[in-house]
Amino acid sequence: MKILVNAISARIGGIVTYTRNLARSLAERKVDATIAVSARFPENGLPLWHHWASDLRPLSRFLWEQTFWRRTVARLKPDVLFSSANFGLLSCPVPQILLIREGGLFDPFYLANCTPAQGVAPALQRSVRRRLILESARRSDRVVTPTLAMRELLLHWAPDLASRIEVNSYGTMSESFSPSSGLRRDWRVDGCLRLIYVSVYYPHKQPELVCRAVAELNRTGRQAHATISMDIRETEDFRGGLLDRHILTEASARGDVTLGRRPYESLPELYRTHDVFVFPSISETFGHPMVEAMGCGLPVVAADTPVNREICGDAALYFEPLSLSALLDCLSRLEGDPQLRAALIARGRQRVVESFTWESHVDRLIQVFREVAEDQDRKLLDSGAQAG
Template identity: 35%
Template sequence: MQILINAASAHMGGAVTYLQNVLRRLPEQAAVHRVIVYVPEGTTEVLPNRPEVDVRPYPYSSTQGPSRLYFDQVRMPRIAAREKVDVLLSATGFGTVWSPAPQVLLVRNMKYFDPRFEEKYRALGRSFLKTRLRRWHSLLSIGAADAVLFPTRAMEETVGTYVALGGTPTRALHYGYDGSSFTATGEAGDAVPDALRPHAVGEGPLLLNVSTYAVHKNLEALIEALPHLLDHYPTLTLATTTSREQTSDIDEYDALKERAATLGVADAWVELGYVPHAELPPVYRAADAYVFPSFTESFGHSMVEALACGLPVVAADTAVNREVCAEAGVYFAPFDSTDCARAVRRVLDDDVRRAKQRRAAVRRAGHFSWKRYTEDLAEVFQQTAAGG
C-alpha cells in the first residue's frame, strides 16, 4: 500500500511526536510500501530519514485560513490521484471533503468538543467563534471520512455527543512512547538543567509539568496550590517547560506570572523553557511527582512519558486522564487548587505510597506502545483500502 499523510499543521508538541514515531515504524509493516507526508517546512528536519518515507514541505506560509482550505480540499485530492495512493490519512483533525482515495481521519483536538473549554473561554471574555468554526469543520471532516481514529475512548465518546458515529468505522488507538529513552532507570543528575541539579540529588521535593502554556493546560490550579504545598515543604520547587515565547495566550500567561508573584510563590516556580524531546528523560527522573492539571486533552503524551520514568502522576480528574493513568494516577478536582495540593501531599507525605505509585506507573506505561499502535494503524489502512 501507498499511504498519503496530510499533517499540514504539525508544527510542534504532540503532533510532531506522533509523526516521528509513526513514520519510524509504519514502513516496517508488511502491508505498507511507501509513505508520502506533507508537513510544515520546519518539521521536515526532525522527521525520520527513511527510503520508504517521502517527506514534503507544506507549500504555503500559513497553515490556517484560505491557503489551508485550498490545500486540503483542492491540492490533496490532486496529489492523491496523481500518486495513486491507497489511503489518505488526514492526521490533524481536518480532512478532505472529497478524496479520490479512501480517507482515514485522526481527530486529536479535544478543545473543539469539550464544553468546559467553551465555558473557560467565555469566563475570560474571549470569543469562541473561531473554535466553533473549527468544530464544525472537524465534524464535516468526520462525515466525509471512511474511518475515524481517536486517541482515547473518552474523546470518542465526547465527539459522539455532537455527531452520530454509528455509520462510520471508528477506533480508539492509544499512542505510545519511546521505550528506549523514557525509562525509570538512569542517573537523574547527569543531564538535568542546572536549575534542577540540587533536586536531582535530593534537595527538596520537585514537581514537574512538561507542556507549553495554554488556557486548557490549567496551570493556574497548580500555581494556586503552591502556597498550600510550601507550608509543608518550604524547599519545594515546581519546574515547567513553559515560556512566554512559546504561547499564543500571552495575556493569560502574564496574568499567571503576576498571580504567582502576588501569592509569593514566584521563586518556587522554575521555568525551564523549551527542552528538546531527547533531553527530557533525565528531567522526568529528577522529579518526585508529575502534575498534569489540564482540564481537557485528547491524550497526554507527557503523562505516559512520566509513567514510563516511574513518576507518580497527579492529574486533574477527567475521563481522558483516568483512561491514560488508570490506577497509577492520583486525581483532583480540575479547578480546585486546595484539592490539587491535597493530592500532591498524598504522594509526597507517604514514602510507601509513593513507592507503590512508582511501581504502578511503570506497569501502566507497559500498556502503551508505538509498535502496537502502528500495527493497529496498518490494519485500519488495510480494512479501509479494502472497503474502497
Template identity: 30%
Template sequence: MRLFIHALGASAGGGLTYLRNMLPELAGRRDVSVTVLAGEAADGLIPPADNIKILVGSTQGRGVLSRFWWEQKEIPKLIRQAGADVLLSAGNFAVWNSPVPQILLSRNSLYLSPDFSLDLRHRGEYRMWADTKLKGLIARQSILRAQLTLAPSDAFARELRSWTGHEVAVLHHGFGRDHFVRDATPLPPEIQERLAQAEQGTRLLFVSHYNYYRNFETLLRAVALLKQSRRSAGIRLFLTCELAPGKNPGSYRTDKAQALLQELQIEECVVQLGAIPYQQLHHLYRACDVYVSPAYTETFAHPLLEAMACGLPIVASDLPVHREITNGAALFFERNSPSELAARVAQLLDSPTLRSDLREQGLRRAENFSWKDHADGLLSMATRLLQETSR
C-alpha cells in the same frame, strides 16, 4: 500499500510527538510506502528511509477558511501524484474530496470542550473563541465525511460519538520506553544547575508549552498553597516553557499567568526552564519527584506515559482520559480545585509507600503502550478499508 499522511497541522505538542514516534515504525517496512505532507516544524524530525518520502508544505499566515480551501484544492493533487491507496489525515480535518479512502485521526478536544469555550470568553479571547467554533464545525463535518475516524482513547471516542452521532474507532497512541530514554546527551549545564539548586526540596514537573486548556493558573495557585503549608519542603515547580511575553509559541497570551506569579509571590518557586529537546526530556523527568497534570481537557496526554516510564508518581486532574491512560496509577483531583491539587501532592510527599506503589504501577502501565502495535493496527485498518471500498 501506498499510504499518504496529511500532517500539515503537526506544529507542536502531540502532533509532533505522533510523527516523531510513528514514522520510525513505518520506516523500512516492505509492505508499505509512505508519503508524508508535513509542515516546517516537522521537517528534520522524520528519519530518512527508502520507503518514506517527505513533502514540506506551509499554511503559515493563512486563516482557518483560507487554509481549509487550500488543503481541499491542493492535497487531492498530491495524493494522485503519489499514487496513494489510502489517505491518513492526522490533524482533525479531512480532505472532503479525497480521491482515495480516508482515515481521519481526530485528536483535538478543544472543539467540543465547554470548559475551553467558557475559558476563552472569560479571558476576552473572542477571536480565538470564534476560530475554535469554526474549526469545530469543520472537524465535525470531517468525521462525517471520512470513511473511518480514529480517536486515541476510549474516553475521547465516547465524546466524539456523542458530538457527531457517528461511529468512531479507538486506536491508542503508542509509547516506546527504550526509544524515549536512549539519548545519553545530558541536559545543558544551566538546566542541571537549576535542578541541583532544588535538590534538597521537592521538585514538581509539568511538561507543556503554555496554553489555556492545560490549566496553568490552577497549578500556580496550588503551588502557592503548598508554599504556605509546607515551608520546610522547599517546593519548586519546573516548567518546560517561559511565561514572559514573546517567549511562548502560538497565540496563547501568558500575561495572566505571569501576573499570577507576582500576585501569589511564588516567583522563586516556579522555575521556567523553557523548551527542552524531546530526546533529553527523560533526564528531566528522572530529576524530579512528582509529575503534575492539571489540564481540564485532553485526548491522550503523552507526558503521563513519559512520566510513568521514568518512574515518576503522578497527580492528575480527574478526567476520564487521565484515568484511562494511567489505569489508576495516579492520584486525581477536581480539575479546577487548587486546594485538592495541593492536598494530593501533600498526600504523596507524606507517604513513601504510596510514592513507591504509584511508581511501580506506572512503570508496568507504560509497558502496555507500543508504537509498533499502533502502526500494525493502523495498517490493518487501512488494508480492511481498502478492501471494503474496492468491492
C-alpha cells in the same frame, strides 16, 4: 500498499512528536509512505515532504486543501490518505482515514471554563472548526480517536458517527521512557520536592496552578520547585493567557519554577530528575506526558477528567480540576506515604508496558490502513462484477 499522510499542520507540541515518530516507524517497517509536513518541520534525517502550505492563514489553508491538495492526492493515487490532524478532504478521491486529536472544541467542561474570556471572534472560529471537523469525519472512511473519552465527546455532537469511529490509543517509546535507562531520583533526596510538568502552553493547560502550589508549599516551609516545559512567550499567542503570563513571570522571578522548552530526546532524563509529575490540564485527547512520566517511574498527580482517568487508571492520584487545595492534598498524601508512592510507580510502569507502547499503536494503525484499502478493493471488484 501506498500511504499518503497529511501532517502539514504539525508545527508544535504533540502532533510534531507523533509525526516524527510515525515517519520513523513506517520507514523502519518499510511501509511505502509519503508524509507531507510543514515547511518548518525539523528534518532529523527522516523521509518527509516539506510543504509551504503550512504558512497559509486558516481560510486560505482550507481552500488550498480542498482544491490543490485534493488534486495532489488524485495525482499520487495512494491506497489510503491518512489525515492526521483533525481536518480531511470533503471530497476525497481515495479512501481516507481521519485522526481527530482536538478535544476542546467538543468538551463541555473546557468550553465552560476556558472560552468565556476569549471573546466573540474565537467563539465563531470554534464553531466553524467544529463543523468542519465533524463534516470531515462524515466524509472519511474511518475515524480514529486516541481515547474512548474522545470518542464519546464526538458522539455527543454527532451520534451518526458511531459506526465510523474506533479508538487507537497512542503510545510512548517505552524503552527510552523507563526507570532502568538511567538513575532515577530518590524522593526529596536534596530536601526539595521537585515537580515537573511537560507540555506546550494553551490556556486549558493551567500552568498557573502548579506555580501557586509551589508558592504555597514554600510559604509553609516545605521546600519545593517546579520545572514547566513552556516558554512564557507562548502565553502571548492566546486570549486568556494574561493571568498565566503574570503568575509564571512572578514564579520565575522568585525562583519557584524553571521555564523553557526542552528537546524531546532530553525528556527521559528530565523526568528522572524529579519527584512527581503534575498534570493540571483540564482538556486532553490523550496526554502523552502522563504516559512518559509513568514509564520513567514517577508518581502522577492529575486533574480528575475522563481522559486522565482513562490513561492513568489506578496509577495516579486525582484532584478536582482547577482546585489548588485539592492538588496540595494529593501532594501531601504522596509526601506522607512511601508505600503509596511505590505502588503508583509500579502500577504506572506496568500500565505503560501493557497498554501504551508506541509499537502497538503503529501496529493497530497499519492494520486500519490495510482494512480500509482492502475494503476499497472489494468495492471495486463488486462494481466491476456488476458492470460485467
